[in-house]
Amino acid sequence: MLFLDLSKMLEEIEKEPSRLKMMTLASQILDKTNKKEVDVLIYLLLGQFGATYKEIDFGIAEKTIISALSKATGIDKEKINKELRKLGDLGLVGEQIISSKVQKSLFSKKLIVAEVYSSFEKLAKMGGKGSIADKTNILVQMINNANPIEAKYIIRIAQKNMRLGLANSTIIDSLSLKFLKDYKESNLEEFEKLKEDYGEDVERYLRYKFKEKIESKYNIYPDLGGIAKKLFEKGSNGLRDIGITPFVPVMPALAERLPSIGKIIEKLGKSIVEPKFDGFRLQCHYDGKEVKLFTRNLEDMSEIFPDAVETIKKSVKKYPIIFECEAIGYNEKEDKYYPFQVTMKRKRKYDIPGVSKQIPLRLVVFDIMYLKGSLIDKPLLERKQILENAMTPNKNLIFPENIYTDDVPRIQKFFERVLSEGNEGIMLKDPNAIYTAGARKFAWVKYKKSYSSRAKDTLDLLVMGYFSGKGQRSKFGIGALLVGSYNEKENRYESIAKLGSGLTEENLESLQKALSEIKETEKPKEYVSGINPHVWVRPKYVVEVLYDEITKSPTHLCAKDEMGGLALRFPRLIKIRSDKNKVQTSTTKEVLELFKSQ
DNA sequence: CCTGTCTGCCC
DNA sequence: ATTCTGC
DNA sequence: GCAGAATGGGCAGACAGG
Numbered sequence: 001m002l003f004l005d006l007s008k009m010l011e012e013i014e015k016e017p018s019r020l021k022m023m024t025l026a027s028q029i030l031d032k033t034n035k036k037e038v039d040v041l042i043y044l045l046l047g048q049f050g051a052t053y054k055e056i057d058f059g060i061a062e063k064t065i066i067s068a069l070s071k072a073t074g075i076d077k078e079k080i081n082k083e084l085r086k087l088g089d090l091g092l093v094g095e096q097i098i099s100s101k102v103q104k105s106l107f108s109k110k111l112i113v114a115e116v117y118s119s120f121e122k123l124a125k126m127g128g129k130g131s132i133a134d135k136t137n138i139l140v141q142m143i144n145n146a147n148p149i150e151a152k153y154i155i156r157i158a159q160k161n162m163r164l165g166l167a168n169s170t171i172i173d174s175l176s177l178k179f180l181k182d183y184k185e186s187n188l189e190e191f192e193k194l195k196e197d198y199g200e201d202v203e204r205y206l207r208y209k210f211k212e213k214i215e216s217k218y219n220i221y222p223d224l225g226g227i228a229k230k231l232f233e234k235g236s237n238g239l240r241d242i243g244i245t246p247f248v249p250v251m252p253a254l255a256e257r258l259p260s261i262g263k264i265i266e267k268l269g270k271s272i273v274e275p276k277f278d279g280f281r282l283q284c285h286y287d288g289k290e291v292k293l294f295t296r297n298l299e300d301m302s303e304i305f306p307d308a309v310e311t312i313k314k315s316v317k318k319y320p321i322i323f324e325c326e327a328i329g330y331n332e333k334e335d336k337y338y339p340f341q342v343t344m345k346r347k348r349k350y351d352i353p354g355v356s357k358q359i360p361l362r363l364v365v366f367d368i369m370y371l372k373g374s375l376i377d378k379p380l381l382e383r384k385q386i387l388e389n390a391m392t393p394n395k396n397l398i399f400p401e402n403i404y405t406d407d408v409p410r411i412q413k414f415f416e417r418v419l420s421e422g423n424e425g426i427m428l429k430d431p432n433a434i435y436t437a438g439a440r441k442f443a444w445v446k447y448k449k450s451y452s453s454r455a456k457d458t459l460d461l462l463v464m465g466y467f468s469g470k471g472q473r474s475k476f477g478i479g480a481l482l483v484g485s486y487n488e489k490e491n492r493y494e495s496i497a498k499l500g501s502g503l504t505e506e507n508l509e510s511l512q513k514a515l516s517e518i519k520e521t522e523k524p525k526e527y528v529s530g531i532n533p534h535v536w537v538r539p540k541y542v543v544e545v546l547y548d549e550i551t552k553s554p555t556h557l558c559a560k561d562e563m564g565g566l567a568l569r570f571p572r573l574i575k576i577r578s579d580k581n582k583v584q585t586s587t588t589k590e591v592l593e594l595f596k597s598q
Numbered sequence: 599c600c601t602g603t604c605t606g607c608c609c
Numbered sequence: 610a611t612t613c614t615g616c
Numbered sequence: 617g618c619a620g621a622a623t624g625g626g627c628a629g630a631c632a633g634g
Contacts, residue, residue: 019616019619059630061605132604132631161621165615169619257611280608299607340609344627347608424609440618450611472614473622480623500623501611548610551625569609571624572611 001033001041003111007149010045013164019173022166026174035232039225040117045171047162049120051223053249053298056124058158060135065090065158068139073097085534088474090159091152099148108145116142120157163471172218175228176211183210183236213239219251219438220244220376222298244374246285246320249294251438253367255427255446259453261411264428264445270406271428272380275418276446277364277400278340279328280347284363286312287320304347307356311363311396318390322370325397330362332395337362337422341551363397366427369435376435380443383435404431415447424448424548450548450570457594458574459586461485462493463541464524465533466515467500469508476508478515482533483543483571485558486585494588495529496558496566499545502573510576514541530555530565542580547571550595559592566595 006029013025026045033041043049049056069090070077075097083093123138142154156162176183184191184206195202213236218227221242230238244250258264265271282301283294291309293301302309308327316323329338329346337343338359346359368387369376375383393399403414415426425448433443450456461483469479480500484493503511518538523529526539545568553567577584 017615057606059605063604127630129631163621165620167620278609295608297607341626344608348628350629469622471622498624502613503623504613546611547624549625554626556625567625569625570610 001037001113003113003116003150003153004147005032006041006044006113007147007153010153010162010164011149013166017165019166019170022164022170023173023177026166026171027177030174030178030228035229037114038232039229040114042171042225042228044113044117044157045162045164046167046224047157047160049117049124049160051226052251053222053294054300056121058120058124058135058160059127060123060132060139061159062090064132064136065139065155068136068143068158069094069097069155071136072140072143073101085468085477086474088468088470088472088479089156089163091156091163094143094155095148095152098143098146098151111142111145111150116154116157168218168224169215171224172214173207173211175214175231176207179231179236180207180210183213186236210236215438217242220374221248222251222438244322244370244376246287246322246370247290247292249283249285249298250322250369250376251298252281252283252296252324253436253438253444254440255444256440256442257446257448257451259451261408261415261428261447264447265406265408265411267442268428268430268445270404270431272384272402272404272431273411273414274366274400274402274427274429275421275423276425276427276448277326277328277337278422278424279326279337279343279361279364281324282308282327282363283322283324283369284308284312285320285322286316301347304349304352305356305361306352307396308361308363311361311394315394315397316391318371320370320372321368321390323365323368323387323390325363325365327361327363329359330396332360339422339551360396362395364400365391365397366400367435369437376437379432379434380429381431419449425451448548450546456546458544458546459485459496459568459591459594460542460577460580460584461496461499461545462539462582462585463511463515463537463543464493464495464527464529464539465536466511467498468534473503473508476505476512478503478508478511481511481543481573482529482531483545484527484529484585485588485591486582487528487559487588489589490561492526492528493539493585494558494560495527495531495556496553496591497545497547497556497568497571498531499543499571499573501571502546507573507576511541528557528560530557539582542577542582542585544574544577545571546574550591550598559588559595562592563595566591 009029013022016022066080123135126134198205217239281296285292291312329343368383428445430443436443463481464484465482466478467480473479480498483499484495487494515537518540520536523536547568549569551569553565556565556567558566
């Protein structure tokens with residue numbers, strides 16, 4: 001397939017707001033391809049390189065692409081940056097620059113989809129001294145051979161962000177549409193029966209069923225390219241032999257959230273309540289010999305946690321097995337878990353033995369998906385039982401404490417105790433629910449302090465400046481704010497977070513109006529900040545900000561004299577406080593006190 | 599050899 | 610991670 | 617409610633460049 005043809009079809013998808021129509025358009029792309037290149041095509045649609053669980057990374061992103069674009073077009077980087085701030089998408093910037101350039105060279109060759117893909121594969125493999133320059137050159141070459149539309153998508157592929165408005169689920173939809181006929185023929189009996197019940201809607205219903213089928217396969221074999229290939233090779237029968245397999249990770253089940261324990265119990269009824277630990281989620285595979293560990297995003301971490309591997313070999317008695325745990329740094333002397341920032345240090349390539357000793361991991365094992373066969377369709381209670389019979393707990397591997405109840409005050413007490421022990425919150429789980437691989441369902445609901453309207457902490461922070469936005473936000477010229485606290489002693493404002501979550505279009509619009517009036521060309525003298533926003537503004541507006549935690553920061557300078565810098569974990573906007581003025585900004589002293597009281 | 603910038607991936 | 614938006 | 621796309625802090629590692 002010519003890359004130009006693909007690009008034109010991608011543009012159609014991009015313009016289309018209705019997901020149903022996107023599905024149809026995507027299935028039309030599938031009609032134009034074959035079993036040899038369909039996997040590559042699917043990966044490109046997803047802006048992903050290879051199966052979800054063994055994706056390749058490029059080692060280049062925005063800055064390097066800007067260099068490449070500059071080198072390819074002769075336009076200096078500052079100009080490109082300016083355009084980026086205006087358009088909010090490097091792909092669009094590339095498209096615009098290429099189209100305004102004089103005629104494309106007559107000798108430029110036509111880009112082929114498979115070749116574009118393999119160029120990126122080649123680029124990904126490069127490393128070592130001079131490799132950034134080499135990678136840049138590959139990009140330059142592709143851009144030089146590209147039409148404006150092609151350039152747009154090459155740049156977006158390089159960024160692994162296609163901005164098509166279509167992703168996994170819609171692609172699965174399009175596969176189900178394409179192979180519907182095939183599925184119908186191999187399920188003829190079922191089809192006839194359904195016809196009686198559904199009449200005209202039978203096609204749509206059948207497609208839905210087929211979609212569910214593909215989705216359920218994807219959730220235990222997270223490789224859409226591979227699945228598409230099987231469909232192209234063997235039709236709907238191609239999925240038959242896909243089953244849950246040790247060493248192929250399962251898409252992790254995700255938790256929903258609700259704002260109060262009462263609401264959760266209303267929804268779930270009597271629940272299993274466990275602490276929510278603040279570490280890495282690890283999916284563990286073991287066949288009696290080898291152990292593999294996958295993160296929440298299915299990254300292979302087996303080499304990184306040798307102590308966890310040993311723990312599993314020592315403790316797990318039954319296999320082949322796939323189970324799930326939270327891995328947290330554990331302070332043996334004080335019998336306490338380390339905060340997340342400390343556990344994070346374990347995610348490393350060098351000095352693994354040294355840091356393992358310093359920050360040993362404890363595995364808190366909470367679920368099981370496989371033991372000599374799939375368990376994901378078994379109810380949680382049953383899974384828990386199987387799990388507890390499969391391994392022997394010890395100081396490095398435990399089962400979480402839990403209560404089984406619908407007594408809200410009792411859960412509240414549990415929650416408070418668990419928080420005081422340094423945990424993030426609690427998980428409430430429906431005892432009868434299956435393991436909802438790949439889905440955020442009300443089988444599990446998480447509850448943290450910051451979700452509660454009563455107990456949450458907020459700060460009133462000063463807007464010090466703002467950053468231009470990407471995509472949808474570029475039309476407002478604002479993607480995030482730089483916010484800070486007021487230091488009374490020094491009479492200055494100290495940055496504490498960037499704030500980009502929680503901004504509605506309405507917020508953005510009013511901020512745009514308000515902030516454009518108070519722009520400053522230089523950083524105001526009374527500001528202290530480790531990072532520079534695209535635009536500084538005079539001290540005037542205050543916003544109410546919710547967060548989960550105050551952390552010691554290497555980038556923000558709140559309380560820099562006392563603590564070397566503090567920042568907010570998971571900051572989000574609650575409200576623009578048009579009723580407050582800069583005098584009412586939360587002070588650094590208050591922040592310090594909140595930090596110490598955590 | 600040191601430092602700053604960029605990137606990817608944890609949450 | 611959290612949150613908003615269009616369907 | 618789903619699916620997709622905005623956005624956060626902060627850690628380690630790879631490179632570039634002085």
